[in-house]
Amino acid sequence: MHPSADERADNRLRLPRWMTSEHPLPWLFPCISLLLVFGLYPILYSLWLTMYKRNPATRMETFDPAWNWSRLWADERVWDALQVTLTYTFVAIILQLTLGMLIALLLDTDRKGFGILRALMTLPLVVPPAVTGMMFLLMYDGSFGVISHALYDLGIISKDDPLLATGSTALLAVIIVDVWQWTPFMVLIMLAGLRALPKDPFEAAAIDGATDVQAFFKLTLPMMSKIIALAVLIRGIDLFRVFDYVKVMTDSGPGTATETLTAYTGTIYFKSANFPFASTVAIFTLLVVLIVANVFIKVFKVRF
Amino acid sequence: MEQSRPFIIARYTAAILIVMIFMFPIFWFALTSIKPISAVFDKDGVIWFDFVPTMENYRVTLLGESSIDVNQNTRSDFGTSGGNSYDGRGSILSSIIVAVGSTILSAGMGMLAAYGLSRMNFRGSQGLLNWILSQRFLPPIAIIIPLVFIFHDMGLRDTYVGLIIAHTLINLPIAVLLMKSFIDDIPVDIDHAAMIDGATRWQVFWKVILPMSKGGLAATAVLCFIFSWTEFLLALFLTSSIRTIPVKITTFVTSTGSEWGYISALGTSAIIPGFIFILLVQNHLVRGLTMGAIKD
Numbered sequence: 001m002h003p004s005a006d007e008r009a010d011n012r013l014r015l016p017r018w019m020t021s022e023h024p025l026p027w028l029f030p031c032i033s034l035l036l037v038f039g040l041y042p043i044l045y046s047l048w049l050t051m052y053k054r055n056p057a058t059r060m061e062t063f064d065p066a067w068n069w070s071r072l073w074a075d076e077r078v079w080d081a082l083q084v085t086l087t088y089t090f091v092a093i094i095l096q097l098t099l100g101m102l103i104a105l106l107l108d109t110d111r112k113g114f115g116i117l118r119a120l121m122t123l124p125l126v127v128p129p130a131v132t133g134m135m136f137l138l139m140y141d142g143s144f145g146v147i148s149h150a151l152y153d154l155g156i157i158s159k160d161d162p163l164l165a166t167g168s169t170a171l172l173a174v175i176i177v178d179v180w181q182w183t184p185f186m187v188l189i190m191l192a193g194l195r196a197l198p199k200d201p202f203e204a205a206a207i208d209g210a211t212d213v214q215a216f217f218k219l220t221l222p223m224m225s226k227i228i229a230l231a232v233l234i235r236g237i238d239l240f241r242v243f244d245y246v247k248v249m250t251d252s253g254p255g256t257a258t259e260t261l262t263a264y265t266g267t268i269y270f271k272s273a274n275f276p277f278a279s280t281v282a283i284f285t286l287l288v289v290l291i292v293a294n295v296f297i298k299v300f301k302v303r304f
Numbered sequence: 305m306e307q308s309r310p311f312i313i314a315r316y317t318a319a320i321l322i323v324m325i326f327m328f329p330i331f332w333f334a335l336t337s338i339k340p341i342s343a344v345f346d347k348d349g350v351i352w353f354d355f356v357p358t359m360e361n362y363r364v365t366l367l368g369e370s371s372i373d374v375n376q377n378t379r380s381d382f383g384t385s386g387g388n389s390y391d392g393r394g395s396i397l398s399s400i401i402v403a404v405g406s407t408i409l410s411a412g413m414g415m416l417a418a419y420g421l422s423r424m425n426f427r428g429s430q431g432l433l434n435w436i437l438s439q440r441f442l443p444p445i446a447i448i449i450p451l452v453f454i455f456h457d458m459g460l461r462d463t464y465v466g467l468i469i470a471h472t473l474i475n476l477p478i479a480v481l482l483m484k485s486f487i488d489d490i491p492v493d494i495d496h497a498a499m500i501d502g503a504t505r506w507q508v509f510w511k512v513i514l515p516m517s518k519g520g521l522a523a524t525a526v527l528c529f530i531f532s533w534t535e536f537l538l539a540l541f542l543t544s545s546i547r548t549i550p551v552k553i554t555t556f557v558t559s560t561g562s563e564w565g566y567i568s569a570l571g572t573s574a575i576i577p578g579f580i581f582i583l584l585v586q587n588h589l590v591r592g593l594t595m596g597a598i599k600d
Contacts, residue, residue: 022505024429027420030413031436031476038451038473039439045450106319111312117323119583124326126578128534130550131571134557135333138564146332146350180329188589241443244536248554262445262537269449269541279449286446293441 049279061276068280078281080256081264088175088260089239093232095179100186108194124184133248136177140164164250167257174245174258186231193227229300233293240289261285337361337568344564361569365392390563392570395552401464402548403532406471410528411521414479419509422487423495440477448541455542462543470542471532479524486520487513523588526581533578549574
């Protein structure tokens with residue numbers, strides 16, 4: 001038996017009004033309110049903090065909107081950190097993108113066993129970055145690290161210059177850790193992209209006698225450009241705020257050779273408790289991300 | 305396409321080699337976790353398999369059995385577990401509470417918002433979606449300092465609820481985006497058919513959309529869980545006595561040296577839940593990760 005109209009109406013009445021609403025607000029309210037209170041408000045709070053000058057001796061704060069920004073401008077550590085951050089982001093993204101694409105091409109086949117290999121390839125993604133840092137710290141160690149020993153044996157580095165304690169190698173050593181953890185993310189995205197490509201153009205190209213390499217550059221790359229741009233954007237923004245590896249592995253050292261903007265902000269926060277200046281560096285980081293990301297979105301026409 | 309035999313063999317070799325290289329750090333870490341301490345440090349070089357396996361490190365970190373080292377280490381910087389500073393049980397519990405809490409909140413709120421955005425066309429819906437997404441792109445460092453103050457004022461500092469909210473904040477944009485892409489794939493006619501039969505919006509959502517997007521919800525939940533499980537910066541700033549595993553593990557590095565046995569045992573254990581979850585939802589995840597980018 002079908003329920004009568006009365007029963008249906010009754011059914012409706014028993015539900016609280018917001019549950020029957022045709023208005024989008026009840027559905028979006030929890031999400032938006034959380035993001036407003038804990039996402040947007042802190043940013044405004046941060047901006048407000050940047051306007052105060054902190055006297056380290058008296059710990060008093062006075063209103064002086066330009067003070068922190070002029071200090072930021074004159075602080076060489078900020079510009080060093082920006083340079084480290086940009087180098088880190090740029091080198092890591094190139095490595096991850098290239099390796100990710102190559103590995104995806106290698107694994108993109110239905111032959112027996114490749115499913116398992118693809119699954120194994122994603123596993124670095126679930127290792128907590130702080131644990132990853134530890135993992136590599138163990139392997140990089142100058143006296144008992146397996147990677148260091150391999151590099152000694154190959155004559156690439158000497159025992160006098162431990163990887164993470166030497167300015168010229170520390171940053172690259174940290175970037176390698178990032179590459180280990182996040183190349184699988186690129187592989188995943190590239191695999192999904194490769195799988196979604198139409199087959200016809202490739203068959204046509206094969207008939208015309210195109211080689212695999214030609215097909216890759218003339219067909220695969222152009223058709224994947226959108227997804228590559230999106231992947232670069234997502235990873236780029238994540239890379240720009242790198243913190244875990246640096247904090248765990250080198251604590252910005254040796255000297256400030258691996259100090260990124262986020263790490264520098266953390267140092268100010270924990271060591272000098274100068275919250276207004278720490279906020280200024282943080283807002284500066286945010287501004288750089290916003291500008292670079294928006295230029296990237298415009299230039300490469302990224303859509304979500 | 306026809307492929308020659310040497311080509312196929314080369315492809316298998318290269319693929320297996322690459323995967324082995326990527327698996328090596330995890331393998332080495334797990335191997336270290338069952339080494340006695342004498343096999344971790346050796347003056348003559350690196351010890352591979354020449355040692356007697358021990359479960360000592362797991363006993364200390366997972367079962368809280370005390371070890372000799374503890375007596376030498378009297379620092380009182382351990383988590384909620386109390387007693388033994390290499391006892392990882394408290395941090396495992398903290399991580400589970402926070403990750404599960406934040407997963408439920410983000411997946412739940414994210415799914416509601418995704419349904420609203422997917423099914424109800426209203427002025428500014430695209431702008432709203434973009435704004436929600438842009439929250440994901442904020443460097444956490446930009447909000448962390450005021451968040452510490454706000455949490456302090458609200459009594460949320462160093463509480464489970466506080467850290468759950470913070471992780472939800474990070475997860476929500478991704479949850480909305482993923483769920484929206486899954487709900488968008490369900491034809492809107494199904495909603496209408498159900499409503500003609502007298503179902504309310506809420507009933508449509510609960511009885512039709514939810515069961516149909518189970519796979520997507522599972523992938524979203526797994527992603528939220530892993531993000532929260534692995535998160536370090538917010539946990540470091542917002543808590544002091546509650547220690548999630550990533551934060552706890554860094555306390556095993558002391559000025560007198562690193563406890564590699566305990567680090568590798570707790571670290572290896574921390575990897576396992578993520579491994580299992582990601583393998584379970586792999587296929588959905590690949591689809592979700594690519595979002596709308598490969599649709600048209």
